[in-house]
């Protein structure tokens with residue numbers, strides 16, 4: 001879909017939400033009073049202005065909610081939601097050796113799900129991270145016809161881990177994020193959250209972060225990649241984008257939905273140095289950001305700590 005068409009579709013979606021909010025207001029009173037809030041239009045305009053808001057990730061316009069202050073859903077804290085459940089085959093994993101990490105996603109009928117709508121070239125994205133935000137891995141398991149997923153996983157250290165699965169069952173249009181805990185036995189030395197920083201280095205690359213996270217909005221972030229002081233302008237497409245950004249909330253590792261702005265080959269998205277994203281930020285506070293980007297045929301991850309500010313109410 002081209003941008004004007006998408007904006008038109010999104011506007012139509014907003015209209016439906018607004019009408020729905022009025023209806024709720026009339027029916028139940030205080031719950032719907034947000035629809036009459038004179039600031040309502042101003043608050044929703046932040047989402048309105050973003051060309052990709054609510055599209056790339058398959059969000060429906062209902063995410064904006066009926067309330068005037070945008071109420072970003074918190075995701076990635078539940079092992080089961082909307083009838084879908086993440087079932088790990090084992091709650092433990094070894095350290096220092098590649099071992100198969102296996103699981104199923106069961107659907108509302110209790111059976112393993114076997115029909116998924118690919119998102120960013122994959123049916124399912126798996127994120128593994130230690131509870132202290134270290135040891136991040138973003139991998140892509142393979143599924144057998146019965147719905148069992150597996151991926152070789154090598155953990156670098158012992159500790160309490162969290163795993164996220166991000167996928168779109170084919171009877172839905174929006175992605176689901178289910179999460180579960182597992183543990184790797186051994187001596188565990190938890191690390192403090194690294195300090196807030198706008199630069200990160202990975203091997204001989206430096207990545208800088210521009211833009212600010214703001215609670216309750218789609219926040220625009222641009223991450224710029226340089227190598228040896230020179231901007232990198234030949235990033236390689238990786239999973240249908242020049243970069244993939246995962247953002248986790250410090251404290252509980254809630255999982256933010258992040259949408260890239262543009263995609264390789266769309267005629268407007270450059271292959272670096274900047275990669276732009278819109279992050280759906282639920283609350284103020286600290287977040288850990290992980291950028292996967294590919295250059296010279298290697299995928300690397302740059303990590304940042306960033307603080308989301310409170311939403312300004314004018």
Ligand SMILES: [Cu+2]
Nearest residue numbers: 122125126138
């Ligand atoms: Cu992925």
